[in-house]
Amino acid sequence: MARLELRNVNKRYGSGLPDTLKSIELAIDSGEFLILVGPSGCGKSTLMNCIAGLEEISGGEILVDGVDISGMSPKDRDIAMVFQSYALYPTMSVRDNIAFGLKIRKLPQAAIDEEVARVARLLQIEHLLGRKPAQLSGGQQQRVAMGRALARRPRIYLFDEPLSNLDAKLRVEMRTEIKLMHQRLKTTTVYVTHDQIEAMTLGDKVAVMKDGIVQQFGTPQQIYNDPANQFVASFIGSPPMNFIPAPLVRQEGRMMALLDSGQERCAVPVTAGEEWLGREVILGIRPEQIIQGTAQGNGMPGITAQVEVTEPTGPDLLVFVTLNGTKVCCRLAPDVSCQIGDSLRLQLDPARVLLFDAGTGERLDRAAVAPQHEHVA
Structure with missing residues (x-):
């Protein structure tokens, strides 16, 4: 577990182009669950990739337990990521998929077997260990992808829209599984979604993004009851405000x-x-x-x-x-x-x-003092 802090993080893809991420300021304590939510193209997946080290930031700092990791390679950040596409190796069994990262780190075989058994027990996939990904349902594949990340025991977990490929019923079931898993493990987690139901039900903290800017950062209750502007108010809540x-x-x-x-x-x-x-x-x-x-x-x-x-x-x-x-x-x-x-x-x-305000969408009746760490566009 680790504290994650982003200080004035910017991302630009080319000279003369506008910033994709603009002055991102976020902080979550060790063991907290942060949701990055917003419409397609708002920059949430880009921000996730920057945290993982898959994208270089153009300015600012990304700190884990007070140490700037912005210049580190992905393998040195001790961060595990679960992708939307699962990214399982099709020719490997479930057991080998989960164990792959442990073998790369050259752990003893006994330690690998013990860790695979622990993760399989946690995710209730012991009976699937001998199967190939093609023999699994979408929900089972997602569990395996999560298991591969869990087996590494990293300091931070990143989830990039992990449930978007599942049907509605399975999405609800997996959402509950992820929440239960976080409650058991108390892992520091960053989770990207465009689904405001996931944002409200999973997160300890929520960052609502639009056009590369964090419109509001706070607890789900703060976001719902005291939205900073009309965009946040419209995005969170079903049916909408x-x-x-x-x-x-x-x-x-x-x-x-x-x-x-x-x-x-x-x-x-x-x-x-x-x-x-x-x-x-x-x-x-x-x-x-x-x-x-x-x-x-x-x-x-x-x-x-x-x-x-x-x-x-x-x-x-x-x-x-x-x-x-x-x-x-x-x-x-x-x-x-x-x-x-x-x-x-x-x-x-x-x-x-x-x-x-009918022109700007900003709140007229909101308290002048914003919650801690909050950035209002």
């Missing part, structure tokens, strides 16, 4: 965002500086933070809107309405009774409402 253009006015001595369903208007109390009075902002609220209104009311602002689409998912009912000319998703209890065309009373929790 609703973004509603809304004018700000002053009513009863408070700043309010106005909503209009076509049937009714309501004013939602918000927090914003006086300079935003009379201007249009983006009101963000997650689908699960819009609830069915009660007859008695509970002090939260309510609005009646026409149901346009319903999507039963089993544990939830997704209901779509229009507010301020924008389609809005509401995540309601599965037993809510409504049909397309019905008028439905909805309520919004003002404490959960976020405000964003």
